[in-house]
Amino acid sequence: MPFKRPEPPSDSDAVSSSSVTPAEPSQPPRKKSRPSQLGDLLKGVKIFVLQTKLEAPTIAELLFLIERSGAELCKxxxxxxxxxTAVxxxxxxxxHIxxxxxxxKAVVTPxxxxxxVQKKTPMHCGDYAALQDLEGTTEAKCPTESDGETSTASPALSTPPPQRHFQRKSSSPHTPSREPGPSKSATPPPANLLPPDxxxxxxxxxLDYRSRFACMRxxxxxxxxxxxxxMLDVMRQTREVEGEERSELSYRRAVAVIKSYPTKIKYRREAEKLPYIGTKLIxxxxxYLDxxxxxxxxxxxxxxxxxxLTAFSSIYGIGPKTAQYLYGLGLTTIEQLETYYGVKPSEQGVMLDSEKDARDVMEENWIKVALGLRHDLxxxxxxxxxxxxxxxxxxxxDEVEPGCVSTVVGGYRRGKTESGDVDIVFTHPNASRxxxxxxxFMKRLYEKGLVTHVMHLSGFHTHNALRTTHWDSLEKALTIFVLPGHTTRRRVDFIFAQPETYWTAVVGWTGSLMFERDLxxxxxxxxxKFDSSGMTRRRDSKHLYPQTEKEVFDILGLPWIDPTMRNADV
Known part of the structure; x- marks a missing residue:
């Protein structure tokens, strides 16, 4: 059957999804030897989760535990x-089956x-049979009983359910529930737009550095x-500028995994145990080690x-295909590129009045602008x-619309000492404003000389759960900005979110790229479905409205990860 979110369970037959201590089985579980690493606890065990009668937080918890235990999730x-199953x-x-x-199969309860996972040893399936009629077959088919030998668990690793990983440090008027979910209101304002820092x-x-998802490391x-x-990122870059997307992604994944490895790799066997590290990378x-x-x-x-190709691709508006085309014309340097486009250092852009204007502006014009400003940028x-x-x-x-709140996102929020540009997410508690x-706001900044170029301007769109592209539907302006009394131009991106999607915008624009992809x-x-402009349930396109950044992670069933630990790219 398809792997989908279920309807809410009936009161008579539901399995609790928020108990802090798992329910004890009818009989005490049999003792087994402990595995050496939590990631090898159920290695080789293939698990199918029947989602009927399981609520969303329980499904999230089970997926998280399957990932942590080294088991394989089957569709x-x-x-x-x-x-x-909870049936x-x-x-x-x-x-259903x-x-x-x-x-x-061994048919067991959650x-x-x-x-x-809690006891770091594979439990005897017969003690957890979901149906009385299947007790005998569940005991006989238990995969963890087949060889009688497992490795030993590391006491340093513990795996509480994701919703209970972290607590708020300070008292707050908003306390996330154990079972986070959509707010009842259609467009609720966030309960806490500015949490303590x-x-x-x-x-x-x-966190488990061996997870296959960067958003869990x-x-x-x-x-x-x-x-x-x-060094490996150099290989990623060359695949990117050559337009080899699959190979580029392979290197990006490998770099992301190694970035999360907690100690310096000294031996080949250490790398061999990591996901996404194939024979060539080994x-x-x-x-490198030798x-x-x-x-x-x-x-x-x-x-x-x-x-x-790398130099050409660093210019706004030039992608891999354009860079290859220009190189094929015999151009090899940025100076030759400037001559080709007829660029002058003082090249100026225009202020766009609408999104239609942005579509009508030829890409070549922005390439000329970016080339003219390349020394500043x-x-x-x-x-x-x-x-x-x-x-x-x-x-x-504040002069245009008092009461707005904002968060500087991107590399700055992830802890970078220097940034190539500035990304800021804004909202107002009153959605209509x-x-x-x-x-x-762009018109005001342009008239005051603070914004000299607007390279992209878009308004709000209805969040489309069927959209396949990753470009969100927020109101945004990608600009060239200059501080009063300064001459150096800077790239500044303005992202305006509705209050109910403020925290998804903050998470989505914080990055890094690989972290967001795996998210x-x-x-x-x-x-x-998650992106910067909101979260929806795929089966019915129902909107979910997290009221804090932590609640974004809770709804997704993920452990909280501080922004400074989301640097899954070089």
């Missing part, structure tokens, strides 16, 4: 060795997985294997084509510079 019940009657089970298939306790050691700005990551890592270099990286860095912005830009912008915004505010994949696996 086809025929491939599974264990079926987890307790044969007739109800047969509505053929009885012959059920008799060939407590089997909870207790296995830092709002939540966070311990990176609580702690990724610091600088990691113990930073030099190795930067050979590169081994070469020599401190990677020959393919060295040859890439010596390639004139690589340097030309290449200068990194220190943290104090970002804060000054934010202060000036908020003072101006946010519509059209971006356009009004969307994880949400999809949970039957949800």
């Amino acid at each position: 086809d019940v025929k491939e599974a060795s264990v079926i987890i 307790r009657m044969r007739k109800r089970l047969e509505r 053929d009885w012959k298939i059920a008799k060939s 407590d089997w997985l909870r207790d296995s 830092p709002p939540y306790e966070f311990n990176p050691e609580d 702690a990724s610091p700005l600088k990691c113990p294997n930073q030099e190795l990551c930067e 050979s590169m890592i081994e070469e 020599t401190g270099h990677i020959s393919e990286v060295d040859s890439t860095l010596a390639s004139p084509r690589f340097h030309s 290449a200068i990194k912005i220190p943290r104090e510079g970002v804060e000054e830009i934010h202060r000036v912008i908020m003072a101006e915004l 946010t519509k059209g505010l971006c356009k009004r 969307r994949l994880w949400a999809k696996q949970r039957g949800l």
Whole structure:
């Protein structure tokens, strides 16, 4: 059956999804030897989750525990060795699973997985049989009983359900519920737009660096294997500028995994245990460990084509295909590119009056603008510079619409000491005051000379749950900004969100790229759709409105990760 979100369970037959202590089985579970690592606890065990009669937080918890335990989640019940279900009657089970298939599997309650992870040892399936009619077959088919040998668990690893990982540090008028979900109101204002800083306790050691999802790993700005990551990122860049998307993603995933590895890699076998590290990457890592270099990286860095394509692609409006086309014309340097486009250092842009204007402006014009401003835009912005830009912008915004709140996102929020641009998310507690505010504000900044170019201007769109592109439907302006009394131009992106989607916008624009990509994949696996402009349930397109940033993670069934630990890219 398809893997989808279920209807809410009936009162008579529901399994509790919010108990802090898992329910005890009818008989005490049998003792087994402990595995050496939590990620190997149920390695090789294939699990199918029958979502009928399970609520969303319980499904999130089970998916999280499957990921942590090293088991494999199956979408086809025929491939599974264990079926987890809250159904307790044969007739109800047969509505979803053929009885012959059920008799060939271990059919257990969710407590089997909870207790296995909590006690760090695979529990005996027979003690957790979901149906009385299947007690005998569940005991006989239990995959963790087949060899009688498992490895030993590490006491340093613990796995509480994701909703209970962290508590608020300070008392707050808003306390997230154990079972986060959509607000009852159609467009509720956030209960807490500006939480205390830092709002939540966070311990990176609580996360599993072997997870296949970057949104479940702690990724610091600088990691113990930073030099190795930067070398592998060169290979990622060359695949990107050559338009080899699948290969580029493979390197990006590998870099993200190594970024979260807590200690310096010294031996090949350490890398072999990490996800997304294939044979070719192992050979590169081994070469780096032996020599401190990677020959393919060295040859890439010596390639004139690589340097030309990389330089061209750094210009706003030039993607891989355009860069390759320009290189094919014989252009190899930025100076030649300026001559080709007829660029002058004083090249000026225009103020767009509408989104239609933005579509009508030829891409070539923005390439000329970006080339003309490239020296300014290449200068990194220190943290104090970002804060000054934010202060000036908020003072101006208060003149246009008092009462707005904002968060500086992007690399600044992830802890970077310098930023290439500034991204700011804005909202107002009164939703009616946010519509059209971006356009009004841009006109004011343009008239005052603070914004010299608007490269993209868009208004709000209805959140489309069927949209396949990753470009959100928020009201935004991508601009060139200059501080009063200064001459250096800066890239500043203004993102205006409705109050009910403020925190999804903050999470979505904080990044990093790989973290956000896996966040969307994880949400999809949970039957949800997530992007910066909102969250929806895929089966019925119902909107979900998290009222804090932490609640975004709660609804997705993810452990809280501090923004400074979301640096899954170099």
